[in-house]
Amino acid sequence: MPDDAPAALVDQRGHVLVITLNRPHAMNAVNAELSELVGTALERAEQDPETRVVVLTGAGERAFCAGADLKAVSRGESLAAPGNEQWGFAGYARHPISKPTIAAVNGFALGGGTELALASDLVVAAESAKFGLPEVKRGLFAAAGGVFRLPRQIPQKIAMEMMFTGEPLDAARAATLGLVNHVVPDADVLTEALALAEKIAANAPLAVQASKRVALGIVDGAISAEDSAWDNTRENAVGVMTSEDVREGTLAFVEKRAPVWQAK
Ligand SMILES: CCCCCCCCCCCCC[C@H](O)CC(=O)SCCNC(=O)CCNC(=O)[C@H](O)C(C)(C)COP(=O)(O)OP(=O)(O)OC[C@H]1O[C@@H](n2cnc3c(N)ncnc32)[C@H](O)[C@@H]1OP(=O)(O)O
16 A cells, blocks of 8 residues: 555445545554544534445455554554544544444454444444454553443443453454444455445434434433543543553554563
């Protein structure tokens, strides 16, 4: 892929906007450029009356999204890229848009990748896809919604084991647990996600959007509950993300070695 290729691509297909994370050389890991381009695409989708459904997928055949860019983090760059609170990577997690979103998970969905799937309304997964929150292996914390969305979307004890061990689930197990709507052959992920999107786009947009708004309002609890979840996450995350573990955990990944955590 040319070095100057954009980190995310946008493709309008009738009433469906397809956003493709486009850093396959880095397993579509989220850096500031990718976050900003995803944010711009989401803002366009939200404001364009012609767009009724958004499909989010990853470039290449190996990864949907491998989470935050650990090389950037190991260089001390912020995970919360400036300006992405409303629309960027974190924005997608914290401020779901009013239109239905479908994650077409074409491979690894790890860390922020799983958090993007958790923040999506529907998930179509490749048979080879894997879902996980390995942040704790890097000294990090699933601060983009993982820590409170995962226990809400799958059984609590399974969610706790995933968060504490950092070990992934395969697509079949994720579907059994309710994290995935459809598991399809790897080659069919985008086609199947688009077919589902067209099915939704054929229905009354305002009614579909109102259904999403009310359902999320109930599932996420009252605004105060949702805000306290984020505030609590942020309080815990800041403590974790400013620790020496972050530098050691991410450097260990970059240097392809086991991390050596400081004795606590
Ligand atoms: C202060 C808090 C405020 C809270 C409110 C809002 C916060 C907003 C910001 C918070 C964001 C938090 C996001 C999230 O919770 C945090 C994370 O996501 S941490 C990252 C978690 N992900 C991982 O640990 C996965 C890392 N990758 C792997 O384990 C493996 O690469 C793989 C995916 C299992 C594939 O393995 P392999 O097949 O062996 O392939 P390679 O490992 O060789 O990878 C190929 C190539 O890609 C590069 N790469 C892979 N993953 C990443 C990555 N995450 N970052 C950067 N680069 C990655 C890898 O280095 C290889 O490159 P090469 O070495 O060939 O140059």
